[in-house]
Every structure is written in structure tokens, then in C-alpha cells.
Amino acid sequence: MNHYNNDLRKDCERKDKQAIGMAEAHVDNRSFKCLICLQECNTPRQLPCFHTFCTGCLNTYINSEYVTEYNRTYFPCPVCESPCYPHDKDAPVSCWAGSFPRNQLFASSTFKETESGQTFCHGCLTDDEENVASFWCKACSEALCQPCRIAHRRSKLLSTHKVIAIDEVSKTDIRMPVFIDNTCPHHTGKTIEVYCHDHNALCCVLCVTLSHRRCTNVSSLGDTTKMFSLDVIECELGKMKDESKTIVEEDENKLTIIEDDYQKMTSNVATMIKKAKDKLDDLHKRFQTGLDVTYRRHRESLHERLRTNRIFQANIKNTNQLMRVVKGKSPDVDTFIVTEQSKTQLLSHVRRLQQRTGDKHNTFELKMRYDDVLEKVINVVTTVGRLEVSSSLSSSSQDSLTSIRQTIDKLQATSSVTSFSESTSSSDMLRDVGHVAVPSSSIAPRIDVWTGSLSLVKSVHKGSIGGSVTPCLTGGIFIEGECLLATDYTNKKLLLFDDSYEYVRHYDVDNCPIDITCRFEPNQLLMTQPNGSVIKYTFRDGVLTTVDRIRSTQQCWGIDILGDNILLGTESSVEILTSDFKQVAASIPKRGYNTSVAASPNRLFYHGDEDVIVCRSHDGKEVFRHMCKGIKELRGIVVDQDGNVYVCGMESGDIHLISHDGSKDRILLPRMSGIARPYAILHHPRRQEIIVTSWQENVVFEVYKFCDQ
Missing domain, CATH: 2.130.10.10 (YVTN repeat-like/Quinoprotein amine dehydrogenase)
Incomplete structure (x- = not known):
């Protein structure tokens, strides 16, 4: 496993050197996409499954699709369908989207300013308020409006910070500060302090007590992140991004082809119909109706598949972008948390991707077989021909999806943490969370239940x-x-x-x-x-x-x-x-x-x-x-x-x-x-x-x- 990690890391370093110029050229154009509208994420909200959406898109989705009609007290994630519960189920449905935490990592990489180029106050943005900033705190790296400047100065802990006019700060330095959510999703008020290598799980101390007390490969985040390597994860994510791009590009190409086939066939049939007499007018209408129905059905199927794969492509791009945001700019523990959260949401997304697209064809070839007696026996013709559609899943898309699944399995099987010198039990962890070391662990790839x-x-x-x-x-x-x-x-x-x-x-x-x-x-x-x-x-x-x-x-x-x-x-x-x-x-x-x-x-x-x-x-x-x-x-x-x-x-x-x-x-x-x-x-x-x-x-x-x- 270590040989694999070393080879993979060298491969990543070689690619990084080749692309460093391009990366630097685009560093200021980073943005994250909403997985509903596929546009730049506006006021991003993160669900418990770690998928992120625009607040407006999420609100529309909750109201129109899943809550109002059925009077539910929860809704499924638009991507992976994990159940999501609002913090207050008795609150109006219109408030549910806003109750989920703002994804500060997404927001921190989106330079948000007024139409005139003025910067919004970072503190106000965290509460979804847009007030123009006039000051910049060097210590906090935050833009402040006048009221926030006053509150900042009155704070005993912040009063010594150097605050200057925002005009004195370069635009490239004005970014939302990066915040990592390290709260335990299972136990209120607890923070993530422990990593279980047996289950690849981020845990608080209470998680260890209740669910991992028999696990032997448990370590504190401090010890785990000392040996943490982001290069392996980044390289695998890069491969997944390339494969998802292949799938989307081919779906776009196939969509163009089926539209061209439709246009050609419509024209050819119309030409044939013109050669016939008035009796064929009715047959022409019947054929055109059948062709339209068939075309729309398969076109819609391909559209749905393309959208699903586009969403996955956007998710992969978001994850890659997220790694670039946190790399070198956040504490190692925070970086590790974000990485594990990303792996969790990618695993659930890929599983759902396979269920939705794994057996859906993306190649539809429209052919027309004209009746042999069309020109000879006009008076007895009952049809101009039979519309045939042959569909299949292209080998390249199938290979790309298989590669993505294998990469996810590899991410799960390959610990992003290299070997530790010692091991401990969860009971040791409860006594001293900060001084634990464990050997690396791995999870075997999924077995086919039909052959295993x-x-x-x-x-x-x-x-x-x-x-x-x-x-x-x-x-x-x-x-x-x-x-x-x-x-x-x-x-x-x-x-x-x-x-x-x-x-x-x-x-x-x-x-x-x-x-x-x-x-x-x-x-x-x-x-x-x-x-x-x-x-x-x-x-x-x-x-x-x-x-x-x-x-x-x-x-x-x-x-x-x-x-x-x-x-x-x-x-x-x-x-x-x-x-x-x-x-x-x-x-x-x-x-x-x-x-x-x-x-x-x-x-x-x-x-x-x-x-x-x-x-x-x-x-x-x-x-x-x-x-x-x-x-x-x-x-x-x-x-x-x-x-x-x-x-x-x-x-x-x-x-x-x-x-x-x-x-x-x-x-x-x-x-x-x-x-x-x-x-x-x-x-x-x-x-x-x-x-x-x-x-x-x-x-x-x-x-x-x-x-x-």
C-alpha cells in the first residue's frame, strides 16, 4: 500500500508541475456550483450529507417537490436522497432551507461585491445580510461595515487588532475567512476529536464510547493529521474529474447526434410523403406523431442522464476546488475533516449515480425502414414504415463510470494516513484523546454479491x-x-x-x-x-x-x-x-x-x-x-x-x-x-x-x- 501511495504521489507531483502555470492563472476565478441549478452557488447551504446548494434553489426544491404536497417533516437530499431534517420541524417550510448552516468554505472562495465594486461586510454575510464594508481588520482578515467595526473595537479580545480603510487593501486579499465545521453530526455540543481507522469515521469522544469502544485502530486527529497526505486524494479526485468530464462530453455529443438524426429523418420522410398522393397525408401524420413520441421519450431519457452526470461532474469539480481552497490555508486537522467529509458525500453520490445511470443507455440510433410497396401500391399502403430505435450504453461511458466506482473504492480502501508506530484501544482514547497512535487500516472494495x-x-x-x-x-x-x-x-x-x-x-x-x-x-x-x-x-x-x-x-x-x-x-x-x-x-x-x-x-x-x-x-x-x-x-x-x-x-x-x-x-x-x-x-x-x-x-x-x- 505504501508503494502505491508513493507512486501515486509522484504522479500527482509531475502533473502539478505541468499545470502550475494554468492553476496560477485561474486562482482568482474559483467558484463552486450549486448541484441543483449548476450555476455559481449563491448563499450556499450545506446539508448533513455535505452536499451544498443555493439557498433559493434549496427552498424551491423543498416547497415544490417534497414537503408542501405530502406534509412531510423532512426532505431527501436532491442528490443522494439522504433524509434531511430541519433544526425546528415546527418552523414554516419556507424557513427550512435557511436553517441549514452556511457553507463558509464555498462562500470564502466567491468574491462577493456590489455592482459598483464595493466589498460586502464579511460578518454580515454570515447572517445573509449585505452591507457595504468600509474597514479591513488585518488580524482577522475580515471586511467590516461601520456597525461591525464598532462592535469589533468594543470587544476586549479584538480591540488591539489593527483596522485600516478597506481602500488600502488589495482586492485579491479580500476573501471571506475560511471556517471548518468540526461539530459532531450525531451528538449535539460535541466536537470531532478522534478518527476511527477501522471504519474511516470522524468521531467525538461520545461516538467512541457508544459506537467504537471495541475498535483498536483509533487515534486523535492531531496524531492522525501528522501523517496525513492530501496528494493521494487530490490525484484520485483528478482522475474522477477527468472521467466525469468524459461522460458529460459524450452525453452532450450523443444528444446532438440524436437531434441530428431526428431532423434528418423528419426531412427524409417528408420528402417521401410529397411523392405520394393525398391518401398518404393521414399516414404521414400518424408516422410523425409516432416519431415525435419516440424522439421525446428517448431525448428526455438522455437529458435526464446528462443532467445527473453534469451534477456529478459539478460535485467533483467542487470537491477538487475545495481541496485547493483548504490546502495550505487551513490547519491540518481542518483539512483532514474536509477531506473525510468530501469522501463521505462522494461515496453516497457515486452509489446514487450508479443506480440512476448505470443501466441507462446514452446511445440511440434512429433508423427508418420504408415499406417496399410504398411507390408501387399507393392505394393499399397502411404505413410508411417502421420506426426502430436501437439503444445502448457506450463503452467509453461505461468504462468511465466503472473507473469512478473503482476510484471511490480505492479512496475508501486507501487510507490517506500513512503508518503510525503504535496502536490504542478506544478505552485508552477516553483517558487521553491527545496521545494516541494507530496503524493504518484499509477497507476492502465492494464484493459482487452474485459472484462472491x-x-x-x-x-x-x-x-x-x-x-x-x-x-x-x-x-x-x-x-x-x-x-x-x-x-x-x-x-x-x-x-x-x-x-x-x-x-x-x-x-x-x-x-x-x-x-x-x-x-x-x-x-x-x-x-x-x-x-x-x-x-x-x-x-x-x-x-x-x-x-x-x-x-x-x-x-x-x-x-x-x-x-x-x-x-x-x-x-x-x-x-x-x-x-x-x-x-x-x-x-x-x-x-x-x-x-x-x-x-x-x-x-x-x-x-x-x-x-x-x-x-x-x-x-x-x-x-x-x-x-x-x-x-x-x-x-x-x-x-x-x-x-x-x-x-x-x-x-x-x-x-x-x-x-x-x-x-x-x-x-x-x-x-x-x-x-x-x-x-x-x-x-x-x-x-x-x-x-x-x-x-x-x-x-x-x-x-x-x-x-x-
Whole structure:
């Protein structure tokens, strides 16, 4: 790995020397683009997923597309669709966009001034106010208006700063100061101080305590950034920028070609029609209508693909520009934070990019096959020909997308920090955050689940959990980082495991818990019970609090969230409910055992009907049915981030994999290592691991990881 880093760094240095003249020539023309309008970002707002948009664009998006119509309390990010919650959900929707933090890094690189060339006060701009500046503080490197100048002078800490007239300052020096947000996104009031190399995660001390206490490769940011190298990241981002440029340029070219084909074909057909008699006028209109419909459909498809790739190209350019902004101008810790944040948002963006464009064609060739009897038998002609469209994804675009995905995997697998001499545990970190060193770690690239195999990595026995009766985990969910919260049906408990699947503690409940899922808002959970109850909880900092209890007329079983709706599996049906448990559509009857349900990121959901898997759209309409070969007494169902469906047969003792469209399947595990009757199945949100529970056996659950064959 070190050889790879060294070679990559040399390659970057060589390219930097070749392009240094160009970089210097454009240093004052840097700007960041909004990922909605693709124009220069105006009053940039950063969402929790680190994607940034104009305040106006974000406000329009929230109001018109996702909130007003459905009365939601959150909205998905326009790029990666991560759920975003306003700081005050009761605030008017028109205020949501402005409640998200201003991206000061984007703002700092955009020289903002009045039409007459005067500079706006930097302090006022942070509050979205535009007041002309008259002064410049040399110590703060900030432009100040008269009121801010007075407040600056009255401050005991700032009163000694040298403040001069802004006319005495060069325009190139007037930039917004660079601020790095180092607050923990998971724990209010905590700052990022720690880096977990096991999970490539930025953490506060509380994160380490709750989610990473078993991790061995943990270090303080101070120690981590001493060995931090930005060159590797910059070089990889440069490759991604080049590949994204290739995709966009080819899409633009293909769009021009299909438009030219359309124009040529329209002209040729019109010429042919003129040679025919009046009887052909009606046929001409029919043909033109069909041609227009086909052209618009494929042109719109190509437009949508081009826009998606343009957004990704803009995101890559923004990230590259961001690296140039922070490089050499910010503390190493801040630079490292920005780098890791950028990697996080790029990973989610690339995954979404693959889902949206990976199988969308960008080459459409319009051809016309004229009827052989057109000129000979005018009186019996019923059509001028058949419009044929052959489409494909060009090899260059496919190669570029594959290269981007491989680069992202390489960024995840290649630590931007070289080797440390010592290692420490998270317990050491809690005692002394500032004096920790760890060896570098890496994350393996993603395995193709259709060709890879499963390897057992952990078995959890009932003796490590306790309980008066052998535990039976009928459901579970990953919370607060990567901790597992599982429902123990037989002992009436919720069991908490850390990210290494070590038992931490339990929570007593008043009835047998069956299944559990995340609700629409952060830290909120929904749990089903056999007496027809659905319990609302909050889970914060290891504390589980009951919020409400909803009664149902039937025995509740499986539960999951699909968009704005709740999926509820009962003894004899599947129910689609609103967030306040009002029925959306008619009950969906089903046969067989207690009903597990699983929602997909593709707005589909799956449930069992005896031993058949049924796929339905978000409104409950059936899409397909699929029966896995040899499966008996189908029980648990789960869907991964790519839409693949995993199911287990309790009596057949096997685990099956089904594609999102039901076109293919495979037996992942014909038998388990220590489990004879698998019951529930879970999928880790970040690692390629599945967790399979048993029905009251000595082995409570087993963890399997995907690996190459």
C-alpha cells in the first residue's frame, strides 16, 4: 500500500508541475456550483450529507417537490436522497432551507461585491445580510461595515487588532475567512476529536464510547493529521474529474447526434410523403406523431442522464476546488475533516449515480425502414414504415463510470494516513484523546454479491447474553453509528450489541417484542408486539425512552418504513399506513406465516405469501412473485442498499438471494454453521455483512461477510 501511495504521489507531483502555470492563472476565478441549478452557488447551504446548494434553489426544491404536497417533516437530499431534517420541524417550510448552516468554505472562495465594486461586510454575510464594508481588520482578515467595526473595537479580545480603510487593501486579499465545521453530526455540543481507522469515521469522544469502544485502530486527529497526505486524494479526485468530464462530453455529443438524426429523418420522410398522393397525408401524420413520441421519450431519457452526470461532474469539480481552497490555508486537522467529509458525500453520490445511470443507455440510433410497396401500391399502403430505435450504453461511458466506482473504492480502501508506530484501544482514547497512535487500516472494495461467497466471521452464543429462556431474536436494527438493537421475543427484552457484535446491555419491555425499525425522525424507533401494539421509542446516548403506544385490531408482526408510509405485517395481511397510522390503501391479504416486510430504496417493498416472495410498488400494486427453489417456511426478509433481497427458510435452513426485479436468484447458504432453523435476517448498513438469527438455539445469531470466491 505504501508503494502505491508513493507512486501515486509522484504522479500527482509531475502533473502539478505541468499545470502550475494554468492553476496560477485561474486562482482568482474559483467558484463552486450549486448541484441543483449548476450555476455559481449563491448563499450556499450545506446539508448533513455535505452536499451544498443555493439557498433559493434549496427552498424551491423543498416547497415544490417534497414537503408542501405530502406534509412531510423532512426532505431527501436532491442528490443522494439522504433524509434531511430541519433544526425546528415546527418552523414554516419556507424557513427550512435557511436553517441549514452556511457553507463558509464555498462562500470564502466567491468574491462577493456590489455592482459598483464595493466589498460586502464579511460578518454580515454570515447572517445573509449585505452591507457595504468600509474597514479591513488585518488580524482577522475580515471586511467590516461601520456597525461591525464598532462592535469589533468594543470587544476586549479584538480591540488591539489593527483596522485600516478597506481602500488600502488589495482586492485579491479580500476573501471571506475560511471556517471548518468540526461539530459532531450525531451528538449535539460535541466536537470531532478522534478518527476511527477501522471504519474511516470522524468521531467525538461520545461516538467512541457508544459506537467504537471495541475498535483498536483509533487515534486523535492531531496524531492522525501528522501523517496525513492530501496528494493521494487530490490525484484520485483528478482522475474522477477527468472521467466525469468524459461522460458529460459524450452525453452532450450523443444528444446532438440524436437531434441530428431526428431532423434528418423528419426531412427524409417528408420528402417521401410529397411523392405520394393525398391518401398518404393521414399516414404521414400518424408516422410523425409516432416519431415525435419516440424522439421525446428517448431525448428526455438522455437529458435526464446528462443532467445527473453534469451534477456529478459539478460535485467533483467542487470537491477538487475545495481541496485547493483548504490546502495550505487551513490547519491540518481542518483539512483532514474536509477531506473525510468530501469522501463521505462522494461515496453516497457515486452509489446514487450508479443506480440512476448505470443501466441507462446514452446511445440511440434512429433508423427508418420504408415499406417496399410504398411507390408501387399507393392505394393499399397502411404505413410508411417502421420506426426502430436501437439503444445502448457506450463503452467509453461505461468504462468511465466503472473507473469512478473503482476510484471511490480505492479512496475508501486507501487510507490517506500513512503508518503510525503504535496502536490504542478506544478505552485508552477516553483517558487521553491527545496521545494516541494507530496503524493504518484499509477497507476492502465492494464484493459482487452474485459472484462472491459468504464467510462466517462471528457466532454469538446464548451464554454471552443471558436470560431465563433461550433467546429468540425476531428482528433488529442498526442505530447510533453501527450498534445493533435486537428484539428478544422469548425474554421480553431489547438487546444492545456494539459494532463488533459484543453484548452491551438489555432493555426490559412489557410484552414480547417482535420487529423494530427506524421512524421518520432521527433517534425515533417503532417496535411491534403480538398483542396488536406498536410502541414508539426514542434512543439517544444509550437511553431508550417510551414515547407512545398505538393499538391495532390485529396481531402486529413485521414493520418497516417506505418513504412517508409505514409498512405493517399482520397475521393475514400487509397494511400501508401514514406516519400517524391511518390506512392509505386497502389491506393486502396474504397466506402463511407471520408476515415480515422489507422496504427497498427503489420505492418497492417485499413480503412473504406462504413460501413465495411478493414484490409490490409503493401503492401496494403487485410487481412480481418469485419462489426460491427448495425454500420451506419463509421467514425473515431484508433488502440491501442496491435493492437485492435476502430471505431465509426456517424449515429448509437456507439463505437465498433475489434480484430487485425477481429475474434471478441464488442460494447464498444451503446450511448454516451453527444454526439449523434461521429466523430473522439483517443487513449491515455499511459493511457487506448479513446477520442471521435462530429460533431458540444455542447459537443466537451468526454474522457472515461477503468475500471473493
